[in-house]
Amino acid sequence: MKNKHANLWWGPPKNFDDRKYERKISWLELFYDLVYVAAISQLTHEFSAHPSWHELAYSFLLFCLIFWSWVNGSQYYDLHGNDSIRTRIFTFWQMLAVAAVAITIQDASAGQHQGFAVAFSVIQILITYLWWSVGLYDPSHRVFNKFYTFNYLIALVLLVISIFTSHQTAIILWIVVLLLNLTPSLTGARTIVHVLKQRGQVFTASATLIERFGLFTIIVLAESILGTVNGIADVKDKHQAAWIAFILGILIAFLLWSIYFDMTSEQETKTGYHYMQWFIFLHYPVLAAFGIVGASLKILLAEIENDSHPSIYWMFCISIETILLMIVAIASLMKQEEEDRSYIKPVSKLLIVTGLFILIVPLFAPYMGTIAFLSIIALILFIPVFIGIRSWVQYKFFGKNSS
Numbered sequence: 001m002k003n004k005h006a007n008l009w010w011g012p013p014k015n016f017d018d019r020k021y022e023r024k025i026s027w028l029e030l031f032y033d034l035v036y037v038a039a040i041s042q043l044t045h046e047f048s049a050h051p052s053w054h055e056l057a058y059s060f061l062l063f064c065l066i067f068w069s070w071v072n073g074s075q076y077y078d079l080h081g082n083d084s085i086r087t088r089i090f091t092f093w094q095m096l097a098v099a100a101v102a103i104t105i106q107d108a109s110a111g112q113h114q115g116f117a118v119a120f121s122v123i124q125i126l127i128t129y130l131w132w133s134v135g136l137y138d139p140s141h142r143v144f145n146k147f148y149t150f151n152y153l154i155a156l157v158l159l160v161i162s163i164f165t166s167h168q169t170a171i172i173l174w175i176v177v178l179l180l181n182l183t184p185s186l187t188g189a190r191t192i193v194h195v196l197k198q199r200g201q202v203f204t205a206s207a208t209l210i211e212r213f214g215l216f217t218i219i220v221l222a223e224s225i226l227g228t229v230n231g232i233a234d235v236k237d238k239h240q241a242a243w244i245a246f247i248l249g250i251l252i253a254f255l256l257w258s259i260y261f262d263m264t265s266e267q268e269t270k271t272g273y274h275y276m277q278w279f280i281f282l283h284y285p286v287l288a289a290f291g292i293v294g295a296s297l298k299i300l301l302a303e304i305e306n307d308s309h310p311s312i313y314w315m316f317c318i319s320i321e322t323i324l325l326m327i328v329a330i331a332s333l334m335k336q337e338e339e340d341r342s343y344i345k346p347v348s349k350l351l352i353v354t355g356l357f358i359l360i361v362p363l364f365a366p367y368m369g370t371i372a373f374l375s376i377i378a379l380i381l382f383i384p385v386f387i388g389i390r391s392w393v394q395y396k397f398f399g400k401n402s403s
Helices: 002-010 027-049 053-080 085-109 114-137 139-162 167-182 189-198 207-233 240-264 273-302 310-333 344-367 370-398
Strands: none
Touching: 027 053, 027 085, 027 207, 027 273, 053 085, 053 114, 053 167, 053 207, 053 273, 053 310, 085 114, 114 139, 114 167, 139 167, 139 189, 189 273, 207 240, 207 273, 240 273, 240 310, 240 344, 240 370, 273 310, 273 370, 310 344, 310 370, 344 370
């Protein structure tokens, strides 16, 4: 009984062998995700305020760093989280650090990067400690977490150094930090798979983790809704064209939601460690692109009377093309055993073609306004959604042999 109470107050991380493949997502995990709403909102707001190719690349770097922290927090909870006070305290500290990162994003974009570097160093310390502590409590896990601890410690040193360097040097250091943070799962893959095979285990993405990614995608997709609403809210004269643009913005967000979740939801990844890693890595570009779409919608709709947005048109279309290609790649990682998912492969081919057509649209930017541009994008995106829904309806109501 004494040990039970000790575990409740300051228990060790959950053992890797006790991981549940399916479980209910906890309220703490959902609350933890909310702080990332603030961080991503600040990031997209900063890009929409200073849209440029340089700012796009810089925003992508910051997004990947922030998303990496979410991935680590989510994976740690999925593998080792429990209901102990220890889990709550470390979740609180991570939320506090991510909120501090959100506050410093605008300063970092203005060249005052020290605050961001300090705040992210705190995140790095917390994540490094959590993964190291797993091996402390469970010696059998040290063969796995040593790859993470080593890389994360080096990344932490570089983050601290970046506090005292110029902004340009800090960016270079942050790129190296990102690479160090992303590579442990790759450099340790052979060892992890081999050791687990000896133990008679297969490390694959849990159904809960896949659901967490879906929920986070909703968070990022919300930026498209916010971008549309904020863009139209900034229009002083909300004439008919403004309301048409508003409908088109929401429609595009809805179509992108339909494509992502129709192609990836209600499925599990194929069994295997490398499928899980591909699933995680492919979400970096797709979620960053969702954020750029939201920011671009805000720019386009806020300046609807000014129809000259050639660079924004290109950023918007390249982001949608990225989303479609990444969705196709993610769908290829998922199990497709159910016969009513038979439309995945044909729609995947269609999405590739759809993306190519969308990339052609900006070439005609000088001859169209915002309304025409958004209308064409919405129409192109509607085609794969319509075909996918039609295939699903045919199977559900008329049987698989129906034509």
